[in-house]
Amino acid sequence: MPDGSFYALRSLTAPSKLRNWRKFSHLISSPIPAFRKECRLKNPVEAVLSTCSTLLSVVEDQDSQVVQFAHFSVLEFLTSIRFAEKCNTISSRYHISMTPAHTVITKASLGMLLHLDQTVTRDSLSRFPLAKYTAEYWFKHACFEGVSQNAEEGMKQLFDWTKPYFSIWLWIHDPTVPSWQQRKGAEGPFPLCGTPLHYAAFCGLHDIAKVLATEYANDVNSQSFHAAATPLHLASMEGHVDVALMLVERGADVSAQDKDGWT
Numbered sequence: 001m002p003d004g005s006f007y008a009l010r011s012l013t014a015p016s017k018l019r020n021w022r023k024f025s026h027l028i029s030s031p032i033p034a035f036r037k038e039c040r041l042k043n044p045v046e047a048v049l050s051t052c053s054t055l056l057s058v059v060e061d062q063d064s065q066v067v068q069f070a071h072f073s074v075l076e077f078l079t080s081i082r083f084a085e086k087c088n089t090i091s092s093r094y095h096i097s098m099t100p101a102h103t104v105i106t107k108a109s110l111g112m113l114l115h116l117d118q119t120v121t122r123d124s125l126s127r128f129p130l131a132k133y134t135a136e137y138w139f140k141h142a143c144f145e146g147v148s149q150n151a152e153e154g155m156k157q158l159f160d161w162t163k164p165y166f167s168i169w170l171w172i173h174d175p176t177v178p179s180w181q182q183r184k185g186a187e188g189p190f191p192l193c194g195t196p197l198h199y200a201a202f203c204g205l206h207d208i209a210k211v212l213a214t215e216y217a218n219d220v221n222s223q224s225f226h227a228a229a230t231p232l233h234l235a236s237m238e239g240h241v242d243v244a245l246m247l248v249e250r251g252a253d254v255s256a257q258d259k260d261g262w263t
Helices: 003-013 021-028 044-051 072-078 081-085 089-093 098-113 129-142 148-158 165-172 196-203 206-215 217-221 231-237 241-249
Strands: 056-061 064-069
Touching: 064 072, 098 129, 098 148, 098 165, 129 148, 129 165, 148 165, 148 206, 196 206, 196 217, 196 231, 196 241, 206 217, 206 231, 206 241, 217 231, 231 241
Parallel strands: none
Antiparallel strands: 056 064
16 A cells, blocks of 8 residues: 555544545645645545545535545454554554544644745635644644644744744634634734733643743743633633643642633
8 A cells, every 4th residue: 555545544534524525635645744735636536536446435425525434344444453463564554543643634734834924815825725624623633642742843833923823823713712703804814812822721732832831931821811811721721631730830820810800
């Protein structure tokens, strides 16, 4: 099985909303860690099916085409522990575990977000079908056990507030804002509310939050976020215990109150 085919299968194995064939084809044609427009596929449907035609299929789902395994047994077989434990080295080589599957999507997503710079507009964004998905879901894949360590460099670049990538990500989709309050009509990035540490804490990204808390110690108790919330407030609110404990270890004030008086 070619490496590209195995990459495609890993991408599809991780639970996600990447079933739309256009998004999926962009994912499997996105070199990691950098996205290159010239690598786009001219015929996405054909490309998806040609990667491993006996295992994948493209089917109609309401008004769009989606990619799925040809049969549910394919997914069960590829992720089976017994398949991984076979003495046959070929079988164990192509076993798919969840950590590598989520890592593939995380790295490809970061590659896409780090491709978008200050020249991007609402109109030009439409030429990147994967952009909205990556902005909304990349950190959920990154939070899967063992993934973030393999994508730390990309996350450091994304959370570097001196570069445009961070504000562009939040312009496309701000995870701290309910969907009905997203600024969908905004033509470009807008002034940020809060620090990168606030967003890392909200998303539960322990590794990058630890880096930010160490490099920008003053941000640990920053209340520049909505409702004067601190990073500790956000981590606690979202149930990210490991992030909350790390912040406390680095001096987060457990008695700090937001504008409503909550600690």
